[in-house]
Amino acid sequence: MSAVPALAVEDLSVEFRTRSGVVKVLEHVGFSVDKGETVALVGESGSGKSVTAFAVMGILDAAGKVTSGRAMFGGADLLALNEHDLAEQRGRELSMIFQNPRTALNPIRRVGRQIADVLVRHGGATRNDAPRAAIEMLKKVRIPDPERRAEAYPFELSGGMCQRIMIAIALACRPALLIADEPTTGLDVTTQAVIMDLIGELAGEAGMATIFITHDLALAAEYCDRIVVMHAGHIVEAAPARELFAHPRHPYSAKLLAATPGETVSLADMASIPGGLPDLRRTDLPACRYSGRCERRLDECTQPLPQRTMGERHVVACWNPL
Amino acid sequence: MLPLLRHARYVLSENPVTGLAFGLFALFLIAALFGPVLAPYNPMQSNAAMALKPPSAAHWFGTDQLGRDIFSRVLVATRLDLTIAFASVILAFMLGALSGVAAGYFGGWTDRIVGRLADTIMAFPLFVLAMGIVAALGNEVINIVIATAIINFPLYARVARAEANVRRDAGFVEAARLSGNGEARVVLGHVLPNIMPIMMVQMSLTMGYAILNAAGLSFIGLGVRPPAAEWGIMVAEGANFIQSGEWWIALFPGATLMLAVFCFNLLGDGLRDIIDPRMRT
Amino acid sequence: MLNLLLSRLATAIPSILGVVIVTFMLTRLLPGDPAAYFAGLAASPQAIAEIRTKLGLDKSLPEQFVGYVGDLLHGNLGNSLSTGQPVVTEIATRLPASAELTLFALILAVAIAIPLGVLAAVKQGTWIDHTCRIVTTAGVSLPVFFTGLLFAYVFYYLLQWAPAPTGRLDVFLSPPTHITGFYLIDSALTGNLETFWGALRQLALPGISMAIFSLAPLARMTRGSMLAVLGSDFIRTARASGLSPRTVIFTYAFRNAVLPVITTLGMVFSFLLGANVLIETVFAWPGIGLYAVNALITSDYAPVQGFVLTMAVLYVALNLTIDFLYGLVDPRVRLDS
Numbered sequence: 001m002s003a004v005p006a007l008a009v010e011d012l013s014v015e016f017r018t019r020s021g022v023v024k025v026l027e028h029v030g031f032s033v034d035k036g037e038t039v040a041l042v043g044e045s046g047s048g049k050s051v052t053a054f055a056v057m058g059i060l061d062a063a064g065k066v067t068s069g070r071a072m073f074g075g076a077d078l079l080a081l082n083e084h085d086l087a088e089q090r091g092r093e094l095s096m097i098f099q100n101p102r103t104a105l106n107p108i109r110r111v112g113r114q115i116a117d118v119l120v121r122h123g124g125a126t127r128n129d130a131p132r133a134a135i136e137m138l139k140k141v142r143i144p145d146p147e148r149r150a151e152a153y154p155f156e157l158s159g160g161m162c163q164r165i166m167i168a169i170a171l172a173c174r175p176a177l178l179i180a181d182e183p184t185t186g187l188d189v190t191t192q193a194v195i196m197d198l199i200g201e202l203a204g205e206a207g208m209a210t211i212f213i214t215h216d217l218a219l220a221a222e223y224c225d226r227i228v229v230m231h232a233g234h235i236v237e238a239a240p241a242r243e244l245f246a247h248p249r250h251p252y253s254a255k256l257l258a259a260t261p262g263e264t265v266s267l268a269d270m271a272s273i274p275g276g277l278p279d280l281r282r283t284d285l286p287a288c289r290y291s292g293r294c295e296r297r298l299d300e301c302t303q304p305l306p307q308r309t310m311g312e313r314h315v316v317a318c319w320n321p322l
Numbered sequence: 323m324l325p326l327l328r329h330a331r332y333v334l335s336e337n338p339v340t341g342l343a344f345g346l347f348a349l350f351l352i353a354a355l356f357g358p359v360l361a362p363y364n365p366m367q368s369n370a371a372m373a374l375k376p377p378s379a380a381h382w383f384g385t386d387q388l389g390r391d392i393f394s395r396v397l398v399a400t401r402l403d404l405t406i407a408f409a410s411v412i413l414a415f416m417l418g419a420l421s422g423v424a425a426g427y428f429g430g431w432t433d434r435i436v437g438r439l440a441d442t443i444m445a446f447p448l449f450v451l452a453m454g455i456v457a458a459l460g461n462e463v464i465n466i467v468i469a470t471a472i473i474n475f476p477l478y479a480r481v482a483r484a485e486a487n488v489r490r491d492a493g494f495v496e497a498a499r500l501s502g503n504g505e506a507r508v509v510l511g512h513v514l515p516n517i518m519p520i521m522m523v524q525m526s527l528t529m530g531y532a533i534l535n536a537a538g539l540s541f542i543g544l545g546v547r548p549p550a551a552e553w554g555i556m557v558a559e560g561a562n563f564i565q566s567g568e569w570w571i572a573l574f575p576g577a578t579l580m581l582a583v584f585c586f587n588l589l590g591d592g593l594r595d596i597i598d599p600r601m602r603t
Numbered sequence: 604m605l606n607l608l609l610s611r612l613a614t615a616i617p618s619i620l621g622v623v624i625v626t627f628m629l630t631r632l633l634p635g636d637p638a639a640y641f642a643g644l645a646a647s648p649q650a651i652a653e654i655r656t657k658l659g660l661d662k663s664l665p666e667q668f669v670g671y672v673g674d675l676l677h678g679n680l681g682n683s684l685s686t687g688q689p690v691v692t693e694i695a696t697r698l699p700a701s702a703e704l705t706l707f708a709l710i711l712a713v714a715i716a717i718p719l720g721v722l723a724a725v726k727q728g729t730w731i732d733h734t735c736r737i738v739t740t741a742g743v744s745l746p747v748f749f750t751g752l753l754f755a756y757v758f759y760y761l762l763q764w765a766p767a768p769t770g771r772l773d774v775f776l777s778p779p780t781h782i783t784g785f786y787l788i789d790s791a792l793t794g795n796l797e798t799f800w801g802a803l804r805q806l807a808l809p810g811i812s813m814a815i816f817s818l819a820p821l822a823r824m825t826r827g828s829m830l831a832v833l834g835s836d837f838i839r840t841a842r843a844s845g846l847s848p849r850t851v852i853f854t855y856a857f858r859n860a861v862l863p864v865i866t867t868l869g870m871v872f873s874f875l876l877g878a879n880v881l882i883e884t885v886f887a888w889p890g891i892g893l894y895a896v897n898a899l900i901t902s903d904y905a906p907v908q909g910f911v912l913t914m915a916v917l918y919v920a921l922n923l924t925i926d927f928l929y930g931l932v933d934p935r936v937r938l939d940s
Binding site: 057059061089092098100103104105109 | 834839842846847854858859
């Protein structure tokens with residue numbers, strides 16, 4: 001595997017200002033994605049997966065603020081770009097697919113127009129060619145009868161169809177990096193597989209780097225090269241998918257695996273993870289945010305977290321790994 | 323009760339304007355209750371020698387074309403204006419809440435009739451309908467109350483209908499029904515009290531509109547008749563003198579009216595935040 | 604498109620029916636003898652009896668109702684006592700004055716309220732947002748007749764910027780040739796700049812007073828719905844696609860946010876048509892509101908009834924237009940019908 005990172009996130013920290021205090025949503029998050037590689041960001045809801053993606057894309061809510069870090073992409077730091085330059089990159093070089101495709105599309109604009117808007121904006125087509133190019137994109141995401149569907153509004157299409165439209169919008173300008181944020185949540189199982197295959201295929205064709213955000217480890221294992229496990233705003237473990245499944249080193253990864261139904265695990269073995277995420281508004285958060293739920297905690301766990309290399313591209317942030 | 327009070331304190335600290343509104347409300351209440359006692363002059367007493375005098379130390383708000391003290395008249399008028407507004411809001415509440423709850427609880431024909439009635443009233447520009455009603459019923463204060471209540475009726479009926487509809491199958495209603503209560507008792511004794519907080523918010527929100535509406539009607543000569551002291555009619559009397567520069571006759575009653583409506587609107591918003599935070603916009 | 608129009612028209616029928624029944628009932632609610640009321644205060648018993656037969660008040664209520672509806676269908680709203688003229692013609696000649704004033708106020712209100720609401724939402728928490736909040740809370744609290752008077756005092760009496768607050772046109776100017784009945788439009792069409800300017804000056808104060816009153820609900824709704832839309836998923840998609848801020852705010856957010864604002868227009872019209880009566884009284888504006896108020900003072904009932912009916916029918920028609928407009932903008936409604 002050629003190790004040319006398409007995106008390298010380093011030391012990313014994000015805070016949210018709320019009525020009840022500052023929430024440290026992300027702390028010192030670092031990971032990279034190579035060209036042509038698919039990396040999964042896995043964790044419970046609230047672990048900071050989506051926020052990481054939003055921060056990289058520069059589409060955090062007004063309340064969110066990046067307090068440190070870099071996101072190197074194509075020789076530039078995305079976090080240091082101004083809004084105008086970043087908007088030039090978004091949709092052209094880096095794209096994103098969201099969950100809930102039905103609400104993620106403009107309800108009163110024809111879907112063909114929505115694809116055309118992106119093409120025109122990034123010079124992918126002229127205003128006159130855009131409708132044709134949009135139909136081409138619809139063909140590419142295998143929407144039957146694309147000429148007619150281009151004239152449809154989102155409410156006239158199924159959830160799966162809408163997600164194909166989202167993919168068409170995201171891939172219209174052949175980006176170098178695609179972030180897919182739980183793209184199959186809310187779709188039925190057969191549609192899920194079709195959408196995942198479609199993303200994988202189109203990304204593979206174009207040699208795109210893909211970040212796949214999910215809480216479903218099984219899905220991540222099936223479609224991704226590497227898995228990055230997040231917990232409460234920290235990255236606790238990053239490893240090649242196979243290795244993580246075979247030898248999870250972080251206690252949290254192990255618990256997460258045990259909670260995932262798979263071929264080798266029967267339902268009886270499924271364990272839910274005790275406790276919840278710590279309150280991130282606390283000012284005295286422990287160095288290891290999992291220590292409150294951890295069965296393997298030691299006295300060292302109050303020390304700043306180590307980054308231990310456990311194998312090729314396998315890093316774990318734990319004082320007492322498995 | 324205690325959490326509600328704590329929440330009220332939180333809302334007040336978040337929004338000091340609501341506190342100001344409560345203060346103003348207290349002032350208006352005092353004026354309404356003790357106005358005639360507090361007034362420095364007899365509000366009806368004319369005095370030709372003192373006609374059309376601008377504000378002075380003796381007459382804070384000046385005097386009108388008949389030499390009556392405007393401050394006393396504005397003060398005394400508070401009772402009449404607030405009474406009209408209160409009475410019409412209470413009447414609208416009684417009509418709207420009862421029929422709305424019945425419509426929401428029973429559904430079917432009751433619902434259709436109440437809905438059609440509300441729609442018909444809403445098909446009119448409301449102030450124009452109020453004009454028509456007062457003109458038809460006769461030029462009396464009570465008819466302003468009735469007209470204002472009728473044009474506010476659809477709002478109450480709709481809110482009450484929606485809230486009762488949601489609660490129709492709620493556990494506590496089911497329990498009341500199963501313990502042998504008749505339908506009327508369930509509606510009056512259980513559903514209606516349960517939607518009271520929301521209806522209270524509705525009442526405070528429409529209070530300002532009711533004052534405005536009543537004053538508007540008397541401004542065009544409906545309902546309240548001279549020489550009665552009422553804000554709307556006082557503005558109407560002052561209107562004749564604006565073009566000759568005697569501004570104070572219209573200004574003080576008009577400004578007081580404005581302040582009263584402003585106060586009730588703020589109060590309504592504040593009350594809504596305290597009782598029903600989810601309605602907050 | 605035709606389906607949409609027809610389905611909207613169908614919803615207006617019960618409203619019109621309700622309006623006719625209510626206006627009919629209003630005449631029958633008159634305390635005492637309606638005939639005596641219609642005949643006026645100084646009428647002899649003989650004249651009253653004559654009126655009773657003429658109005659059909661000696662017949663049964665259903666018969667009277669049929670007669671009333673028949674009259675309406677023939678465009679007969681009765682005669683005014685004080686002028687002796689048919690109410691229909693009097694209202695028709697005065698309607699353009701009211702319509703011009705109301706539409707001028709509406710356009711002004713929309714032109715201020717919508718940009719204000721959009722800006723307040725886009726720049727949430729800034730001074731423009733606070734301005735918007737103050738304007739919306741204060742605006743609904745202003746008694747429109749009082750603001751009108753205040754403006755007349757300040758801009759006519761004190762500053763002398765505005766002409767005397769009486770009527771549509773200065774007495775020294777002659778009204779433009781009648782084309783639409785709207786002085787601004789007619790004078791512009793005939794190229795009569797002096798009259799145009801004069802009419803605009805007369806229109807300014809009453810129009811602004813009404814606009815201030817009605818812009819509050821519009822601005823409030825625009826801000827609220829714009830905020831809701833800006834926080835929605837599809838705006839995030841638009842931003843993630845790199846669309847320019849202008850496209851995101853106007854093409855994507857605003858077009859969606861304007862839908863609830865269109866609905867609010869119904870309420871705004873209810874406000875405006877009511878405020879119209881008060882403002883016409885303050886500025887001696889020769890429209891149907893002033894006509895009705897003058898008729899009220901002289902206990903001339905037919906004009907009042909005609910006025911209430913006209914206003915209600917206009918209002919139903921306006922709501923119909925609003926509904927139709929909404930359907931045009933929102934494909935979900937258009938394609939449903």
